[in-house]
Amino acid sequence: MEINIRRIGIEDVSALSVIARQTFYDTFTGTCTEADMQGFLDQYYSTTQLGKELLDEETFCFLAEADGEPVAYLQFKETYDNFPEIKKWKALELKRIYVLAGFHGKGIAQKLMDFFLDFATKKKYEAVWLGVWEHNIRAQKFYGKYGFEDSGYTHDFPIGSTPQTDKWFWKFLKQ
Numbered sequence: 001m002e003i004n005i006r007r008i009g010i011e012d013v014s015a016l017s018v019i020a021r022q023t024f025y026d027t028f029t030g031t032c033t034e035a036d037m038q039g040f041l042d043q044y045y046s047t048t049q050l051g052k053e054l055l056d057e058e059t060f061c062f063l064a065e066a067d068g069e070p071v072a073y074l075q076f077k078e079t080y081d082n083f084p085e086i087k088k089w090k091a092l093e094l095k096r097i098y099v100l101a102g103f104h105g106k107g108i109a110q111k112l113m114d115f116f117l118d119f120a121t122k123k124k125y126e127a128v129w130l131g132v133w134e135h136n137i138r139a140q141k142f143y144g145k146y147g148f149e150d151s152g153y154t155h156d157f158p159i160g161s162t163p164q165t166d167k168w169f170w171k172f173l174k175q
Helices: 010-028 034-044 047-055 084-088 108-122 137-145
Strands: 003-007 059-066 069-077 091-099 127-133 149-156 165-172
Touching: 003 108, 010 034, 010 047, 010 059, 010 069, 010 091, 047 059, 059 108, 069 108, 084 165, 091 108, 108 127, 127 137, 137 165
Parallel strands: 091 127
Antiparallel strands: 003 059, 059 069, 069 091, 127 165, 149 165
């Protein structure tokens, strides 16, 4: 299987919306009410919302294709809004990394993470960080393999009216 990673353009917004909605649903279904889930998907993963994100020049969004088929995506941005403690360093937030369930275990997430870390290193970021749901142990282990550590900080990440908590993980890069 050939994996290609490419920057997502506005012409890809429909494909991105399909992948974003499916992967988020698969990851978090059962953790909230169906109404909360559908409201969240409509608010954050509509073509309108994702189109706005794609038009933001400071947001980087990449699609992973397996043999030409979109199967995963990655989004990152230099931002400090939700994690004030990270302002001490030049830092890049990994906002989203999602792979369709049928492609788990095929090395796609690893290729996306390698791509992200290579980008951060080349752009001379001092730190990278991300939020991960406190109960998503699989994701926490994945990030741990790449040297991310629990910072000890958390933030609220409700899905609709269902409370959820994310842990902030960080990794400091050697320059």
